[in-house]
Amino acid sequence: MEELIGLGRYDMDPSRRGVLGATLFSVALTIPDWPDVVGRLEAVRTGRSRRIGFREVDAVAAVTEKLSELDDQFGGRHARPMAAAFLVNTVAPHLTADASDDVRKALLSATSDLLYLTGFMAVDEGVHGVAQRYYIKALDFAGAADDHLTYCTTLRGMSLQAVDLGHASRAVRLADSAAAASPAAGPRMRAFLAGQQAHAYAVDGDRSNALARIKEAEAAMDKAESRAKAFGSYAPSSLAYHVSQVRYALGDRAGAVESLKESDRLRDSHYRRSSVRYNALLAERQLEIGLLEEACVTWHRVLDAYPLVQSGSADEKVQHMKALLRPHLRNRAARGLYERGRAVTAAV
Numbered sequence: 001m002e003e004l005i006g007l008g009r010y011d012m013d014p015s016r017r018g019v020l021g022a023t024l025f026s027v028a029l030t031i032p033d034w035p036d037v038v039g040r041l042e043a044v045r046t047g048r049s050r051r052i053g054f055r056e057v058d059a060v061a062a063v064t065e066k067l068s069e070l071d072d073q074f075g076g077r078h079a080r081p082m083a084a085a086f087l088v089n090t091v092a093p094h095l096t097a098d099a100s101d102d103v104r105k106a107l108l109s110a111t112s113d114l115l116y117l118t119g120f121m122a123v124d125e126g127v128h129g130v131a132q133r134y135y136i137k138a139l140d141f142a143g144a145a146d147d148h149l150t151y152c153t154t155l156r157g158m159s160l161q162a163v164d165l166g167h168a169s170r171a172v173r174l175a176d177s178a179a180a181a182s183p184a185a186g187p188r189m190r191a192f193l194a195g196q197q198a199h200a201y202a203v204d205g206d207r208s209n210a211l212a213r214i215k216e217a218e219a220a221m222d223k224a225e226s227r228a229k230a231f232g233s234y235a236p237s238s239l240a241y242h243v244s245q246v247r248y249a250l251g252d253r254a255g256a257v258e259s260l261k262e263s264d265r266l267r268d269s270h271y272r273r274s275s276v277r278y279n280a281l282l283a284e285r286q287l288e289i290g291l292l293e294e295a296c297v298t299w300h301r302v303l304d305a306y307p308l309v310q311s312g313s314a315d316e317k318v319q320h321m322k323a324l325l326r327p328h329l330r331n332r333a334a335r336g337l338y339e340r341g342r343a344v345t346a347a348v
Contacts, residue, residue, distance in 0.1 A: 050097055050098050051097055051098040051099065052094050052097045052098070052099050052103060052107070053099070053100075053103055054102075054103055054106065056094055056103075056107075057094075057103060057106045057107050057110050060090070060091055060094065060107065060110040060111070060114065061110045061113065063086060063090075064083075064086075064110065064113050064114045064117060067079050067082060067083050067086070067114075067117060068117055069270070070082070071117070071120075071121055071124075071273065072270055072271050072272065072273060072274070073270060073271075073272050073273070073308075074272070074273070074308065074309060074310060075124070075273045075309040075310040075311030075314065076120075076121030076122070076124040076125055076273075076310070076311060076312070077125060077310030077311060077312070078310045079121060080118060080121040080122060080125065083114060083117060083118040083121065084118065086114070087111075087114060087115075087118065091110075091111055091114060094107055095107065095111065105145050105146070106145075108141045108142075108144050108145035108147070109141070109142065109145035109147040109150065111141045112138045112139075112140075112141035112142035112145060112147055112150045112151075112154070113138075113150055115134050115135075115137045115138035115141060116134070116135065116138040116142075116150055116153060116154045116157060118134045119131045119132070119133075119134030119135040119138060119154075119157065120157055122134055123157070123160075123161050123164075124273070124311055124312055124313050125311070125312040125313075126312040126313070126316070128161065128165065131161060132158070132161075135154050135157060135158050135161075138150065138154045139151060139154050139155070142154060148181060148182050148184075148185075149182070149189065151181055151182075152178045152179075152181050152182040152185070152189070152193060153178075153192075155174050155175075155177050155178035155181065156174070156175060156178040156192065156193055156196050158174045159171045159172075159174035159175040159178065159196050159200055160196060160199075162174055162200075163196075163199060163200050163203050168200060168203040168204035168205075169204055171199075171200035171203065171204070172197070172200045172201055172204050172206070174200075175193070175196045175197040175199075175200045175201075176197065178193050178196070179193045179194065179197060186224075187220040187221070187222075187223035187224045188220070188221070188224035188234055189234070190216070190217075190220040191216075191217045191218075191220035191221040191224060191234050191239060192234035192238075194213045194214070194216040194217035194220060195213075195214070195217040195234065195238065195239055195242035196242070197209075197213040198210050198211075198213035198214035198216075198217060198242055198245075198246050199242050199245045199246060199249075201213060202245065202246040202248075202249035202250055203245075203249045207250055210246050210249070210250065211246070211250075214242065214243060214246050217239055217242065218239065218243075221234075221236060221239050235266070235267075235268070236266045237262075237263045237264075237265075237266035237267040237268075237271075238263075240259050240260070240262040240263035240266060241259070241260065241263040241278060243259040243262075244256045244257075244258075244259035244260045244263060247259055248285065253285060253288055253289050254289055256285055257282065257285050257286055257289060257291075260278060260281065260282040260285065261282065263278060264278065264279060264282065272305050272308060272309055273309050273311050273313075273314065275301075275305055276302055276305050276306055276309050276311070276314045276317065277311075277313050277314060277317055279298055279299075279301050279302045280299070280302045280314075280317035280318070280320070280321060281317070282298050283295040283296075283298035283299040283302065283321065284320070284321075284324065286298060287324060292328055292331060292333070292334060293331075293333050296333040296334055296336075296337045299321055299337055299341075300337060300340070302317070302318065302321070303318070303337075303340055303341060303344050306318055306344060307344060307347065318341060318344070318345060319345070321337075321341055322338060322341050322342065322345075325337060325338045325341070326338070
């Protein structure tokens with residue numbers, strides 16, 4: 001337990017800890033009919049209560065989902081310190097409180113969700129060692145709770161981290177492990193896992209397996225149930241993104257651009273951080289195939305949303321945009337975009 005608390009405190013700015021705690025309770029208050037639960041959370045945290053029940057577990061799950069929504073809209077730089085504060089100040093005391101076996105198992109599962117989400121946000125900030133520590137703890141808690149969904153989701157997140165860092169063979173092993181650990185997955189989860197397998201195989205140069213897994217993801221998505229948890233969902237826009245990644249890795253750059261456009265068309269406006277990242281990727285690939293002015297239009301959409309997002313990956317994408325534009329500054333559209341990019345980054 002001390003290791004868990006230490007991990008959370010590593011992510012917290014001590015000078016803001018009281019503010020973060022108050023903010024978390026404000027977030028919890030937005031959950032209908034739960035102001036009394038906020039009081040119960042505070043009682044456990046301060047030691048006035050020594051026993052918890054399903055209402056406290058439900059509160060942990062609901063606050064985690066609210067944090068995921070904040071991450072989607074505003075980026076992990078806002079949400080991750082709040083998640084760490086919640087982990088240290090509320091969840092850790094819950095884990096040492098008295099509870100029935102059923103409540104304890106549900107709490108372990110809810111904690112694994114929170115750890116996975118916090119690791120995911122750490123990846124977005126580029127602190128990959130911290131992210132791996134969160135992911136490993138998420139696996140520990142999910143395993144203890146017999147929570148196959150979060151266990152597989154975490155392995156899949158580790159595969160995504162690995163493929164983005166260029167470790168293709170490791171990404172394949174992690175994606176395959178995620179798929180193997182969830183033999184009874186529903187169609188949406190199956191699509192979620194197969195899409196990542198396809199991406200990893202494609203980057204690893206295994207064309208046959210990449211195409212087989214992307215077909216499997218497409219077939220599963222056709223059968224998928226309605227969306228579940230906000231941070232565990234897999235939507236048609238996500239599938240289109242994976243199709244694009246497979247096409248790009250297998251050499252079809254024009255096809256990759258078309259699939260990224262489809263992903264953007266299908267993406268809910270709530271997912272602002274993803275829109276910044278994936279539209280920046282779209283612009284980069286438009287530029288690669290010689291569509292400079294189309295790329296400029298796409299990058300302007302990136303800059304429209306960028307000031308509203310606090311994200312390490314978004315920062316990197318905008319800096320990369322400026323570097324890619326420098327050889328094209330004689331073009332009027334590129335020069336105007338470059339100057340706008342300089343102004344936007346100076347202001348944030």
